[in-house]
Every structure is written in C-alpha cells, then in structure tokens.
Amino acid sequence: MTLFDSIGTQWRASMAGFTGLDYNILYHKLDRMRLSDSDYDDIEEAVRILEDEALATMFAMRKAR
Secondary structure: OOHHHHOOOOEEEEOOEEEEEOHHHHHHHHHHOOOOHHHHHHHHHHHHHHHHHHHHHHHHHHHHO
16 A cells, blocks of 8 residues: 555545645654655655645546536
C-alpha cells in the first residue's frame, strides 16, 4: 500500500464536496517514517500533486453528472 493510498480515507469534505486531505494525518505518517528532511519535503510535495490531480478529477466527475 502506498502512502497516498493509506490516507485515502482522510479527505476533508464540505457541502460543496471534497476540499483536500487532512494533512495532520499525513504529517503523522511521515514523522513515523523517520525520513531525512529532503525526503520528507519531496514526499510532501508529491502528495500535494496527487491531491491536486485527485481533486480535479473528482470535480470533473461531479460536474459531468
């Protein structure tokens, strides 16, 4: 299971739909991985990119309905 998959149930939502991931959970998981500062930053950025793409896809699917 990937890190992104493991936080897949941690989406914040409002009446308008999903708004983003709960980063408190992400940071907790990253801290437990005991990463170097550089790796921590790289993974955090990668998750942000995945989050942006996932939100765009969810928005497009919702709009298409």
